[in-house]
Structures are given as structure tokens and as C-alpha cells.
Amino acid sequence: MLSELIVAGVVGVMLFFTVAVAPGIFKVLPQQWASVYVRNFFPKYYAVLGAACLVAAVIDAPQAVRMAAAVSSVLFAISLWGVTPAVNAATDRGDRRRFGLLHGLSVGLNVIILIALVWALWAA
Numbered sequence: 001m002l003s004e005l006i007v008a009g010v011v012g013v014m015l016f017f018t019v020a021v022a023p024g025i026f027k028v029l030p031q032q033w034a035s036v037y038v039r040n041f042f043p044k045y046y047a048v049l050g051a052a053c054l055v056a057a058v059i060d061a062p063q064a065v066r067m068a069a070a071v072s073s074v075l076f077a078i079s080l081w082g083v084t085p086a087v088n089a090a091t092d093r094g095d096r097r098r099f100g101l102l103h104g105l106s107v108g109l110n111v112i113i114l115i116a117l118v119w120a121l122w123a124a
Contacts, residue, residue: 003061004124010049011117042084050076068120072113079109
């Protein structure tokens with residue numbers, strides 16, 4: 001039961017960020033401030049949600065929740081330690097093409113995680 005609540009919380013945070021926060025960041029904040037905010041926010045987002053998924057994966061949980069949470073924690077780690085630094089490096093170099101590809105990868109990983117966790121909650 002606790003694992004499902006943790007996963008539901010992760011899904012809620014992901015949906016809130018996607019629907020409410022992300023669309024407004026670059027509309028409300030000047031470009032320079034928005035960039036600083038995003039660079040500061042995403043490592044925490046990936047670390048906290050990844051840790052929550054790891055906890056959900058190791059405590060007593062239905063098989064679907066345990067597997068989806070475990071895979072999600074790995075994907076959050078890849079986003080944190082692989083994709084985010086590469087996105088930042090592409091931005092710093094002004095490499096818009098690479099930034100676009102890596103940003104697309106980041107969004108894709110988030111969508112995969114979201115789908116996996118929602119599926120696990122439904123299947124539990």
C-alpha cells in the first residue's frame with residue numbers, strides 16, 4: 001500500500017510539473033532566469049523522484065509497482081547523471097541541434113516513466 005502511495009505521489013509531481021510549472025517557466029521568467037531555474041530544478045527533480053521510486057521498489061509492493069518503480073529509478077538516474085549534464089554542455093556550447101536531441105530524449109524518458117508508473121498503479 002505504501003509503495004502505491006509513493007508511486008502515486010511521483011506521478012502527481014510529474015503531472016503537476018508538466019501541466020502547471022513547465023509551460024510557465026519560460027513565459028513568466030526572463031530567458032536568463034528561466035535557464036538558471038531549470039538548471040537548478042532538474043537535478044533535484046530527478047534525484048528526489050528517483051529516490052522515491054527506489055524506496056517504492058524495495059519495500060513490500062505488488063510486482064507491477066516494484067518493477068515499474070525500479071526501472072523508473074534507473075531512468076531517473078540516467079536523466080540525472082547522463083542526460084542533464086549533456087543538455088547543459090550542449091547549451092553552454094550553443095549547440096542547438098544537440099540540445100534539441102537531448103531535450104527530446106529527456107522528455108521521452110519522462111513520458112516512459114510516467115506511462116510505466118501509471119500502468120503499474122492500474123495493474124496493482
